[in-house]
Amino acid sequence: MKTLSTRLFVSFMALIGIILAVLGIVIGQLFPVYIGEYLDRSIAAEERVLYDTLQQSDIILTEEDQKRLVTALIDVDTSALLDVAQDRFFVAMVFCSFVAFIIIGIVINRTVRIFTEPIENATRTALELAKGNYRARAFENGVSKTAQLSKSINILARNLQDMTTIREIEAERLKTLVENMGSSLMMIGREGTISIVNRVFLKRFNYAYDQVRGKGFRSIALPDDIVEVVEHVFLTETPIRKQVSVQIGHEIRQNEIYGAPVVGDHGRWLGVVLVIHDVTELMRLEQIRKDFVANVSHELRTPITSIKGFSETLLDGAYKDEAMLLSFLEIIYKESDRIQILVQELLELSKIEQHGFSVDITETSLRDIVINAADLTGAKLEEKNMEFAVDMPNDVIVAGDPNRLMQVFTNLIANAINYSLENTTVTIRVYEDEEDGIVEIQDEGIGIEAAEIPRIFERFYRVDRARSRNSGGTGLGLAIVKHLVEAHDGKIKVESEVGVGTKMIVRIPKS
The missing domain is CATH 3.30.565.10 (Histidine kinase-like ATPase, C-terminal domain)
Structure with missing residues (x-):
C-alpha cells in the first residue's frame, strides 16, 4: 500500500514532468522562428559584406553572377549553422530538463515528507487506537499544524487509555464484589436471558456457568417461586421482596428473594437483578432466641411465683405460726437457690459459647x-x-x-x-x-x-x-x-x- 508521501511525490513529479514536456514542446515550436529571424538578420549582414568584398576585388562579375555566388555561399553557411544550432539546442534542452527534473524532485520529496510524515504517523496512530491499542502515540514534530494534530491524537489516546483503565478497574471491582457476595446474585437482560451470575448462585442451585450464561431464565429449571418473582418485576417494573422455601435436592432452605428492575442513566430499561439470601441459619437462630427467651421466662416464672406466693402468705399473718414460717422460708430459700443455679449456669454457658473460649490443658x-x-x-x-x-x-x-x-x-x-x-x-x-x-x-x-x-x-x-x-x-x-x-x-x-x-x-x- 502506497503511503501518502509516495502518492504525493509521484503526483507532483508527474505534474512537473508534464510541465517540462509542455515547456519543451513550446520552446521547440518557438526555436525555429527565433532561429529564422536570427538567420535572416545574419544573411542580410553577410550579403552586404560579400557584395562589398566582390566590388573591391579585381574579379569582374556580372550582377547576376555576383548574386548567384553570394546566395550559394550563404546557403552553405546557413545550413551548417542551422544544424549546429539545432543539435546544441536539443542537448541543452535535454540536459537542463533532466537537471531541473532531479532538483525539483528532490525539493518536492523533502517538502512532501515534511508535511506528510506527521500526517501518516497520526493516521497509523489513529488506526491503532481504532483497533483498541490505547498505548499507541504519535510523534509530536513537524510543522505547527501537523504537530497540533499529533498532540490532539495523543491527548485523545491518553484519555481513552485512562477511560479504559478506569473501566477495567471498575469492572474488576464489580466482579470481585459479585463473586465474593455471600448471597446468590443473578442479572437478567431485557430479552429474558441471564447475563450475570455469581459463584454462590451456581453452587447453591448446582449449575455450571455454561448452563446458565446467555440462557433464558425460564429454560434453566429455576424454582417456581424465583420465576414468579422475576416475572413480577418484568410485568410491574417495581421491586419485590419475598420469603420462600426452596427445595434443593433433598434439603429445604429458607430464602429471602429481592428482585428489582435495572434502569440506566437515561431511564433505559436494562433488565432485572435478583438477590437471594439464604436465611435458613438466621431463622434457626431466631427460633433458638425465641425458645431461649420462652424457656428462661418459664424457668424463672415457677420459682418467682412460689417465692411471691409464700411471701404474700407470710405477710398476711402466717409468720405467726412458727412451723409454717420455717416451712415457707425453706421453700423460699430452695426456690431462690434454684434461680441462682439457673443464672450461674446461664452465665457459664454464655462464657463457654463465647468465641475464643479455651481450657487449661x-x-x-x-x-x-x-x-x-x-x-x-x-x-x-x-x-x-x-x-x-x-x-x-x-x-x-x-x-x-x-x-x-x-x-x-x-x-x-x-x-x-x-x-x-x-x-x-x-x-x-x-x-x-x-x-x-x-x-x-x-x-x-x-x-x-x-x-x-x-x-x-x-x-x-x-x-x-x-x-x-x-x-x-x-x-x-x-x-x-x-x-x-x-x-x-x-x-x-x-x-x-x-x-x-x-x-x-x-x-x-x-x-
Missing part, C-alpha cells in the same frame, strides 16, 4: 477425675439406695482441664442417678484405645426415645420435664457438658433404650 488422670465426681454425687446415690459398679482396670492419662472434666463427669453421673429408679446400679467404666481415653456412664433409668436423642444437648430441653424440674435440673447441664467436651477436642455419644437405661460415652484425647 494438662496431663490429667481420668480415673482420679471420675472417682472424685462419683464421690461428689454419693449423697444422692444413698438417698435412692443405689450403688456404683466401677470398672477401671488401668489409669488413663488424657490431655484435659481437671476442673472442667470434673464438671462434665459430675453432671453426667448426677443425671444417671436422677433419671434412675431406686435400688438400681450406675455402671462406670474407664478404658482407652490408641487415641482417646474413654468413660462410659450407664444407668438403669427411664431411657430416652430415639427421636429425642439428637435434642438432649439443646438448652432447656428435657426428656421428662416434671422429673427434671423436681430433681432441681435447669435443662442446661448437658448443653454445658457438650461444649466442654468439644473444647477438649473430644466427643460425646448417647445410647439409650426406653425402660432399660441410657449410656453416655465420652472420648477425650490422650496426652
Whole structure:
C-alpha cells in the first residue's frame, strides 16, 4: 500500500514532468522562428559584406553572377549553422530538463515528507487506537499544524487509555464484589436471558456457568417461586421482596428473594437483578432466641411465683405460726437457690459459647477425675439406695482441664442417678484405645426415645420435664457438658433404650 508521501511525490513529479514536456514542446515550436529571424538578420549582414568584398576585388562579375555566388555561399553557411544550432539546442534542452527534473524532485520529496510524515504517523496512530491499542502515540514534530494534530491524537489516546483503565478497574471491582457476595446474585437482560451470575448462585442451585450464561431464565429449571418473582418485576417494573422455601435436592432452605428492575442513566430499561439470601441459619437462630427467651421466662416464672406466693402468705399473718414460717422460708430459700443455679449456669454457658473460649490443658488422670465426681454425687446415690459398679482396670492419662472434666463427669453421673429408679446400679467404666481415653456412664433409668436423642444437648430441653424440674435440673447441664467436651477436642455419644437405661460415652484425647 502506497503511503501518502509516495502518492504525493509521484503526483507532483508527474505534474512537473508534464510541465517540462509542455515547456519543451513550446520552446521547440518557438526555436525555429527565433532561429529564422536570427538567420535572416545574419544573411542580410553577410550579403552586404560579400557584395562589398566582390566590388573591391579585381574579379569582374556580372550582377547576376555576383548574386548567384553570394546566395550559394550563404546557403552553405546557413545550413551548417542551422544544424549546429539545432543539435546544441536539443542537448541543452535535454540536459537542463533532466537537471531541473532531479532538483525539483528532490525539493518536492523533502517538502512532501515534511508535511506528510506527521500526517501518516497520526493516521497509523489513529488506526491503532481504532483497533483498541490505547498505548499507541504519535510523534509530536513537524510543522505547527501537523504537530497540533499529533498532540490532539495523543491527548485523545491518553484519555481513552485512562477511560479504559478506569473501566477495567471498575469492572474488576464489580466482579470481585459479585463473586465474593455471600448471597446468590443473578442479572437478567431485557430479552429474558441471564447475563450475570455469581459463584454462590451456581453452587447453591448446582449449575455450571455454561448452563446458565446467555440462557433464558425460564429454560434453566429455576424454582417456581424465583420465576414468579422475576416475572413480577418484568410485568410491574417495581421491586419485590419475598420469603420462600426452596427445595434443593433433598434439603429445604429458607430464602429471602429481592428482585428489582435495572434502569440506566437515561431511564433505559436494562433488565432485572435478583438477590437471594439464604436465611435458613438466621431463622434457626431466631427460633433458638425465641425458645431461649420462652424457656428462661418459664424457668424463672415457677420459682418467682412460689417465692411471691409464700411471701404474700407470710405477710398476711402466717409468720405467726412458727412451723409454717420455717416451712415457707425453706421453700423460699430452695426456690431462690434454684434461680441462682439457673443464672450461674446461664452465665457459664454464655462464657463457654463465647468465641475464643479455651481450657487449661494438662496431663490429667481420668480415673482420679471420675472417682472424685462419683464421690461428689454419693449423697444422692444413698438417698435412692443405689450403688456404683466401677470398672477401671488401668489409669488413663488424657490431655484435659481437671476442673472442667470434673464438671462434665459430675453432671453426667448426677443425671444417671436422677433419671434412675431406686435400688438400681450406675455402671462406670474407664478404658482407652490408641487415641482417646474413654468413660462410659450407664444407668438403669427411664431411657430416652430415639427421636429425642439428637435434642438432649439443646438448652432447656428435657426428656421428662416434671422429673427434671423436681430433681432441681435447669435443662442446661448437658448443653454445658457438650461444649466442654468439644473444647477438649473430644466427643460425646448417647445410647439409650426406653425402660432399660441410657449410656453416655465420652472420648477425650490422650496426652
